[in-house]
Amino acid sequence: MGESATIDGNAGIREPKAAPAYLAGLNPAQRHAVEYGGAGEHGSGVFDPPLLIIAGAGSGKTNTLAHRVAHLIVSGADPRRMMLLTFSRRAATEMQRRVERITAKVLGPAAGAMTDALAWSGTFHAIGARLLREYATDLGIDVDFTIHDREDSADLMNLVRHDLGFSKTVKRFPTKHTCLSIYSRAVNATSPLGEVLGTFFPWCAEWESELQSLFAAYVATKQKQNVLDYDDLLLYWAHMMMEPALAGQLSDRFDHVMVDEYQDTNRLQSSILLNFKPTGQGLTVVGDDAQSIYSFRAATVRNILDFPAHFSPPAALITLEQNYRSTQPILAAANAVIDLASERFTKNLWSNRASGDLPALVSVADDNAQAGYVADCVLANREAGLRLKAQAVLFRTSSHSATLEVELTRRNIPFVKFGGLKFLESAHIKDLLALLRWSQNLRDRVAGFRVAQLLPGFGPGMAAKLLDAIEGGARPIRGLNAFRPPTAAAEHWIDFCATIKALHLGKAGWPADLDLASRWYVPLMQHRFDDAPQREGDIAQLAQIASSYPTRERFLTELTLDPPDATSDQAGPPLLDEDYLILSTIHSAKGQEWDSVFVLNAVDGCIPSDLGVGTTAEIDEERRLLYVAMTRAKDQLHLMLPQRFYVHGQRSMGDRHIYAQRTRFIPNALTHHFQSRSWPAAQANASLRRPISPLDVRGKLRGMWG
Numbered sequence: 001m002g003e004s005a006t007i008d009g010n011a012g013i014r015e016p017k018a019a020p021a022y023l024a025g026l027n028p029a030q031r032h033a034v035e036y037g038g039a040g041e042h043g044s045g046v047f048d049p050p051l052l053i054i055a056g057a058g059s060g061k062t063n064t065l066a067h068r069v070a071h072l073i074v075s076g077a078d079p080r081r082m083m084l085l086t087f088s089r090r091a092a093t094e095m096q097r098r099v100e101r102i103t104a105k106v107l108g109p110a111a112g113a114m115t116d117a118l119a120w121s122g123t124f125h126a127i128g129a130r131l132l133r134e135y136a137t138d139l140g141i142d143v144d145f146t147i148h149d150r151e152d153s154a155d156l157m158n159l160v161r162h163d164l165g166f167s168k169t170v171k172r173f174p175t176k177h178t179c180l181s182i183y184s185r186a187v188n189a190t191s192p193l194g195e196v197l198g199t200f201f202p203w204c205a206e207w208e209s210e211l212q213s214l215f216a217a218y219v220a221t222k223q224k225q226n227v228l229d230y231d232d233l234l235l236y237w238a239h240m241m242m243e244p245a246l247a248g249q250l251s252d253r254f255d256h257v258m259v260d261e262y263q264d265t266n267r268l269q270s271s272i273l274l275n276f277k278p279t280g281q282g283l284t285v286v287g288d289d290a291q292s293i294y295s296f297r298a299a300t301v302r303n304i305l306d307f308p309a310h311f312s313p314p315a316a317l318i319t320l321e322q323n324y325r326s327t328q329p330i331l332a333a334a335n336a337v338i339d340l341a342s343e344r345f346t347k348n349l350w351s352n353r354a355s356g357d358l359p360a361l362v363s364v365a366d367d368n369a370q371a372g373y374v375a376d377c378v379l380a381n382r383e384a385g386l387r388l389k390a391q392a393v394l395f396r397t398s399s400h401s402a403t404l405e406v407e408l409t410r411r412n413i414p415f416v417k418f419g420g421l422k423f424l425e426s427a428h429i430k431d432l433l434a435l436l437r438w439s440q441n442l443r444d445r446v447a448g449f450r451v452a453q454l455l456p457g458f459g460p461g462m463a464a465k466l467l468d469a470i471e472g473g474a475r476p477i478r479g480l481n482a483f484r485p486p487t488a489a490a491e492h493w494i495d496f497c498a499t500i501k502a503l504h505l506g507k508a509g510w511p512a513d514l515d516l517a518s519r520w521y522v523p524l525m526q527h528r529f530d531d532a533p534q535r536e537g538d539i540a541q542l543a544q545i546a547s548s549y550p551t552r553e554r555f556l557t558e559l560t561l562d563p564p565d566a567t568s569d570q571a572g573p574p575l576l577d578e579d580y581l582i583l584s585t586i587h588s589a590k591g592q593e594w595d596s597v598f599v600l601n602a603v604d605g606c607i608p609s610d611l612g613v614g615t616t617a618e619i620d621e622e623r624r625l626l627y628v629a630m631t632r633a634k635d636q637l638h639l640m641l642p643q644r645f646y647v648h649g650q651r652s653m654g655d656r657h658i659y660a661q662r663t664r665f666i667p668n669a670l671t672h673h674f675q676s677r678s679w680p681a682a683q684a685n686a687s688l689r690r691p692i693s694p695l696d697v698r699g700k701l702r703g704m705w706g
């Protein structure tokens with residue numbers, strides 16, 4: 001689809017001239033995407049028409065974009081005038097590393113300086129935050145704003161909800177998380193509240209006018225406290241770009257704007273981009289419509305489907321179709337799954353990695369058997385020389401791996417889990433970050449509320465009094481000094497005030513500020529948690545992460561916006577030599593690849609999730625999730641089919657279970673792409689409940705006393 005409003009960039013692929021050495025490894029389509037436009041001659045982007053690169057799974061999207069950036073730099077473009085928008089901080093770092101490696105082939109040791117100058121690379125939210133600080137005065141915001149993560153935002157929403165009396169309504173008012181989701185979707189999808197309620201939250205539609213006033217008060221409160229939530233970072237940026245003078249200034253600062261994973265951007269992000277580069281000059285977006293899996297964050301696959309037609313002449317479209325990752329049988333199975341989707345850019349992914357092994361559909365009795373099978377295979381693979389790190393287990397929802405985690409621990413197989421409870425969500429880390437944030441912006445009540453209650457004698461009431469006193473004073477620190485704490489807090493008070501003051505003034509510098517904060521917090525932590533020693537380990541790890549950021553503000557911003565997926569994600573050296581199995585939600589597996597991949601619970605109710613099967617669009621997104629999972633595999637792919645699984649929403653291993661059907665995305669017509677297995681082979685149903693003659697337990701119990 002989309003061809004009518006598109007320039008077929010692939011038509012321009014010719015037998016290439018001899019490639020410069022640093023482009024020699026690229027295939028013709030990749031090389032064409034790298035060199036497309038006048039980049040080679042002009043470097044300034046002025047002659048670079050808009051370009052959409054549709055890159056099938058494993059077709060070298062990241063590789064191609066890195067080469068394009070490197071090629072521009074080598075051709076004389078100024079890296080300080082490039083903006084590179086990625087989906088995660090990790091992707092930005094990885095991109096920078098690759099660009100450096102490629103440019104080094106031409107520039108030698110000078111490459112490092114050039115890629116360091118690629119300072120404007122990061123997520124939309126992180127780049128937005130930096131721009132807002134820079135343009136704060138133009139936008140009428142205070143430059144010391146702090147940023148709320150989702151939990152903080154929900155807490156603030158709750159406070160406002162309470163103030164307006166909505167927590168006491170006769171009929172139950174939507175929860176703080178639901179209110180925030182509604183608000184966020186309306187903002188990110190740039191849709192009216194009524195429409196969002198009607199489509200996504202029909203059970204809340206009766207509260208429309210209350211929600212309207214709640215959101216108005218929420219916005220006013222954020223402004224009063226000088227805090228921005230995630231959505232504000234995009235919203236303020238989008239408003240900034242609607243002002244032609246500011247949009248023009250920004251556009252003049254950047255010759256090239258490149259966006260990775262464009263399929264997972266939302267309407268607000270596309271409006272930012274289209275006002276940023278209205279003619280599309282210097283704009284390159286890369287993505288794969290078949291891998292769009294973030295609509296729950298209001299991402300819309302329409303952004304990528306409609307991109308070419310926004311420009312006149314329309315953007316060129318180059319498709320990358322050679323998959324380097326997977327064997328042909330794995331790719332054929334994944335292609336067959338995605339072919340049943342309703343709308344997409346056609347591409348015909350192929351691979352020249354032949355293999356006689358079809359991917360496996362493995363029937364097992366239940367969750368325990370599933371865990372047993374995966375653990376057996378992982379160990380067998382390791383015996384055969386495949387490191388644990390080259391193997392991954394993927395699942396739709398974090399809770400699906402619980403049984404497997406027990407099995408792995410029992411068998412001493414180390415693993416790292418991505419996409420579950422995040423490091424930064426643990427209470428002690430949140431406490432410490434709140435302390436840093438509050439001392440930066442003493443008007444941030446959510447952070448202040450958390451910090452104040454760390455002190456003995458401070459409950460919610462006393463914490464609120466302290467915050468009122470700080471807010472009421474002409475200067476916040478004076479308000480703090482004048483406050484009379486309850487006696488229980490007396491012995492901590494002087495130290496507390498001194499720490500807040502020192503952090504507020506930031507005299508120690510970064511990362512010494514974090515040491516200062518930890519010195520105050522760690523002794524308190526001993527009283528708060530039984531497992532304080534383990535938690536101290538986390539704090540040491542936080543210090544290590546902190547040392548890689550130039551300033552406190554950058555550290556807080558980037559960590560709030562894009563927390564590490566797992567403790568090891570940013571930990572660096574300590575885990576470098578160790579080997580561990582990867583456990584990951586499918587969402588967190590985006591962009592990665594492993595030799596061997598196991599997908600848990602490839603059954604209806606899990607994939608598609610029973611929560612995501614309302615509309616065709618939702619079903620299509622679940623299908624794309626399975627596609628993303630399958631296309632992570634290079635050599636081996638196992639889709640697990642437990643014949644029954646326990647229904648969630650009950651105590652762990654309560655006995656409510658259902659008999660599962662193979663996922664609807666692999667109908668009978670596609671099973672020839674797979675080999676079917678049962679495990680254990682001889683007794684596939686062994687652990688299913690079978691009738692046995694009843695035990696006489698009651699008799700035995702009576703016998704104990706008789």
Ligand SMILES: Nc1ncnc2c1ncn2[C@@H]1O[C@H](COP(=O)(O)OP(=O)(O)OP(=O)(O)O)[C@@H](O)[C@H]1O
Binds near residue numbers: 056061288
């Ligand atoms: N021209 C090439 N020659 C050989 N290998 C390549 C080439 N381009 C990419 N690859 C390899 O193909 C694999 C996939 O590349 P990459 O991770 O860039 O893909 P991707 O398109 O970002 O994947 P996805 O969208 O599925 O996450 C990598 O192992 C990469 O090294």
